[in-house]
Amino acid sequence: MRRYRIRKDESCVSCLRCVRECSFGAITAGDDKSLVFHHEKCTDCQRCVSFCPAGAIYITEDENRFRRNAVFSEDDIKEIRLQAETGGVLLSSMGASGRNVPIYFDKMLLNASQVTNPSIDPLREPMETAVFLGQRPEGIERNQMGDIEDNLPPHLELKTPIMFSAMSYGAISLNVHKALASAAEKLGIYWNTGEGGLHESLYPYKEHTIVQVASGRFGVHETYLNTAAAIEIKIGQGAKPGIGGHLTGKKIIGDVSKTRMVPEGLDAISPAPHHDIYSIEDLAQLVMSIKEATHYEKPVIVKVAAVHNIAPIASGIARSGADIISIDGYRGGTGAAPKRIRDNVGIPIELAIASVDQRLREERIRDRVSVIVSGGIRNSSDAVKAIALGADAVSIGTAALCALGCHICASCHTGRCAWGLATQIPELTKRLDPEKGAELLVNLVNAWTREIKEIMGGMGINSIEALRGNRMALRGVDLNEKELEILGIRYAGE
Amino acid sequence: MKREGEVRISSGCAISGIFCKDGKRISGEAIRKSIAVMHNRSNGLGGGFAAYGIYPQYKEYFALHIFYDSQLAREETERFLDKRFDIINLSKIPVRQTPKIADAPLIWRYFVLPLPHMLQDSQLDEDEYTSRATIMINDSITGAYVVSCGKDMGVFKAVGYPEDVADFYRIEEYEGYSWTAHGRYPTNTPGWWAGSHPFSLLDLTVVHNGEISSYDANRRAVEMYGYSCNLLTDTEVITYILDYLTRKQRLTLKESSEVIAAPFWSTIAIKDEEDRKRLSYLRKMYSSFLVTGPFSILVGFRGGMMALNDRLKLRSLVAAEKGSTVYFSSEEAAIRVIEENPDRIWAPQGGDAVIVTLEKGADV
Structure with a gap:
């Protein structure tokens, strides 16, 4: 169904670059080498626009509109027609598009020092962004000499409170994994394999790798668990809470098949629940099994989607033996999810952070675990606000892909990503040079870190831990009293 | 207008301290003189x-030193105390009428x-029992406020200039081996008696100059462990x-200072192995209690005193020694006025x- 319209102007030199770049078949060459536009296939990924040497191509929303209706939008009608034709579940990708769900990050403003307290210049004074993630015991132990014994369980050390979210090999290409792994190493942070296993060529990055154990257990073996700095048990993700995964057999080819340990051409279906976790005590057993398998040398992360009762869920996880809780909010991205689930299930990460942090404090266990949050972190100020609400660190997926070229056309589920990211087609995946990709990611995270330091310095804070849960650093605008209460912040001017 | 406790007020300040390591008790006159120098x-x-x-x-x-807003609050508090404590002496604290207070x-x-x-049934030690009782009074009895609750010590505070507060409480009539003083410059207009400093719990007293930028992170962390921050002050x-x-x-004061004013990671990295291990352990273990932003504090405790600056030294703090007596102050002048020729005078990093403590054999 047509959504966009492709046009060119007279400056077109008919070089056919756009034909070669378009992976969706929206621009083809006619017999006379003239351009043929198949508007209905266009996803507005902007690949042709970016590569047109003459700047001659325009992609616009199709100006042909359905008759306006106060209840049924054009998208509603189109989706009805599509489902009437196919009888299928609507698929979508990337983050939720609930138009009426507020982005709370945009409704919170940050503080700065004036007169009573000096701001600190990050160019002149040390400004610390290092974060340690893991469990803390309830008290110290001393040896016979009276010296403090190091009784801390293993921790992850991040040079800056930003890491890369789980994205599986299969959903994205090996080149993207290479770029993420190499950038994580250079930045002193971590990348996450997602549920598709770890390609052997990436084993050297083990000190900066988090390996995921999801319900399908794809690619999980002893070496995998031990080729990592931490292990993440994935219960759910923000884009599709309560739903498993489905990687089509078309993508299970070659190394993807080998890495996932799934036969070529066979669909890789992750069940909705882990079939060995039907309750919280089962989770505790899996946490301990993984710790046994890795000799208690690595922290275990439990990742959940932000759902309605996320606070007690987080409390249960904190008591399960897990070292770190990772919470993915309503706007978290995905390579493929049923559209209705993506747009209607879960809660915004801002509210989830606030309620989880508060609940863990009320139960006096906030210091026992660390909390990583994700799902719609777009820039450094989102990260600062998330930390001020109570997170230890943030995780970025969509933003990382954008650094690599993604324009969020939300067509990952087609497997034909023109930017060579969410695809396994060799002629497309080679569009990303992993070394160049790593450089882009390093630049992005370094830029955000500089901005975080600037913001912290303005507030007179010179270490990131003094920002964590420091909600007086935030004030709300355009929020009602209930929202302020849940976020635990005051209104601007108060 | 909201009073302190309902809203967070920042303030600048002067602090001063005198500690006699030999346990000699000196009159409050000296500390009054010292803090008065920093009137402005x-x-x-x-x-x-x-x-x-x-x-x-x-x-x-x-x-127990307690402020009451009304006789009603006093009666309710005394009933509360009667149920939990053996009161062996009670009296009004003697004051001198002065137009300045x-x-x-x-x-x-x-x-x-x-x-x-009651103590046995509570399964607590007497310190914890007493601290919980005072927190309960401050929390739940309207118009009652416990100013201090330690042994062989007390806090005297008011709204006014510190030298006038000293006159009001007849501070020169008390003799102690350790004194701290505080003059406040809050950024609100109505002062509140309980909001003045020193602030105290059991034997611990703190006078502080500064405004900490980590306030809410620290507050929310410490409130997890049963404390309730009613005054919203640093x-x-x-x-x-x-x-x-x-x-x-059970950390030592030195270790505690390494938590709240922890060295930068870059400083920790160049320490010898033993220090490096301890310092990085403390930072990781107690990261919620790192205090950032400017502060200089004097901490009084039974038998000792600690002076501590924030790690960037964003507030002035001077120390001096003469014989067995140690002096701390926001300004050198406030030390010189009571000890013209100290043996040593320096600005702590x-x-x-x-940290100074009583010498062995000091009898207090």
Whole structure:
């Protein structure tokens, strides 16, 4: 169904670059080498626009509109027609598009020092962004000499409170994994394999790798668990809470098949629940099994989607033996999810952070675990606000892909990503040079870190831990009293 | 207008301290003279003193100094205390009428011990029992505020300039081996007696100059462990953190100072192995209690005093020694006025705690 319209102007030199770049078949060459536009296939990924040497191509929303209706939008009608034709579940990708769900990050403003307290210049004074993630015991132990014994369980050390979210090999290409792994190493942070296993060529990055154990257990073996700095048990993700995964057999080819340990051409279906976790005590057993398998040398992360009762869920996880809780909010991205689930299930990460942090404090266990949050972190100020609400660190997926070229056309589920990211087609995946990709990611995270330091310095804070849960650093605008209460912040001017 | 406790007020300040390592008790006159020099660092909206060794005849008893807004609050508090403590002496704290100090609450002093059977049933030690009782009074009895509750020590504070507060409380009539003083410059207009400093819990007293930027992170962390920050002041949160670290986590004061004014990671990296291990352990273990932003504090405790600056030294703090007596102050002038020729005078480095304790054999 047509959504966009492709046009060119007279400056077109008919070089056919756009034909070669378009992976969706929206621009083809006619017999006379003239351009043929198949508007209905266009996803507005902007690949042709970016590569047109003459700047001659325009992609616009199709100006042909359905008759306006106060209840049924054009998208509603189109989706009805599509489902009437196919009888299928609507698929979508990337983050939720609930138009009426507020982005709370945009409704919170940050503080700065004036007169009573000096701001600190990050160019002149040390400004610390290092974060340690893991469990803390309830008290110290001393040896016979009276010296403090190091009784801390293993921790992850991040040079800056930003890491890369789980994205599986299969959903994205090996080149993207290479770029993420190499950038994580250079930045002193971590990348996450997602549920598709770890390609052997990436084993050297083990000190900066988090390996995921999801319900399908794809690619999980002893070496995998031990080729990592931490292990993440994935219960759910923000884009599709309560739903498993489905990687089509078309993508299970070659190394993807080998890495996932799934036969070529066979669909890789992750069940909705882990079939060995039907309750919280089962989770505790899996946490301990993984710790046994890795000799208690690595922290275990439990990742959940932000759902309605996320606070007690987080409390249960904190008591399960897990070292770190990772919470993915309503706007978290995905390579493929049923559209209705993506747009209607879960809660915004801002509210989830606030309620989880508060609940863990009320139960006096906030210091026992660390909390990583994700799902719609777009820039450094989102990260600062998330930390001020109570997170230890943030995780970025969509933003990382954008650094690599993604324009969020939300067509990952087609497997034909023109930017060579969410695809396994060799002629497309080679569009990303992993070394160049790593450089882009390093630049992005370094830029955000500089901005975080600037913001912290303005507030007179010179270490990131003094920002964590420091909600007086935030004030709300355009929020009602209930929202302020849940976020635990005051209104601007108060 | 909201009063302190309902809204967070920042303030600048002057602090001063005198500690006699030999245990000699000196009159409050010296500390009054010292803090008075820094008159222009205060604005008349708060002053106070903490003194140790002032109640030798009752040194086994918890000395409660309490402000009441009304007789009703006093009666309710005394009923509360009666149920939990053996009160062996109670009286109004003697004051001198002065036109410079107005709107005084009722100010009472009690010497108490926990009732043995109540203490036993509570399964707490007497310090924890007493601290919980005072937190409960501050939290739940309207118009009652426990100013201090340690043994052989007391806090005297009011709204006014510190030298006037000293006159009001007849501070020169007390003799102690350890004194701290505070003059306040809050950025609000109505001062509140309970909001003045020193702030105290059990034997711990804190006077503080600065405004900490980590306030809410620290407050929310320490409130997890049963403290309730009613005043929304930095000093209150620092006091509770120190109480938590020293009394509940059993850290030494030195270790506690390495938590709240932790060295930068880059500094830790160049320390020798033993220090590096300890310092990085403390930072990781107690990251919620790192205090950032400017502060200089004097911490009084039974038998000792600690002076500590934030790690960037964003507030002035001077130390001096003469014989067995140690002096701390926001300004050198406030030391010179009471000791013209100290043996040694120096400015402690940011984050480096100076801890002084009674010498062996000092009898207090």
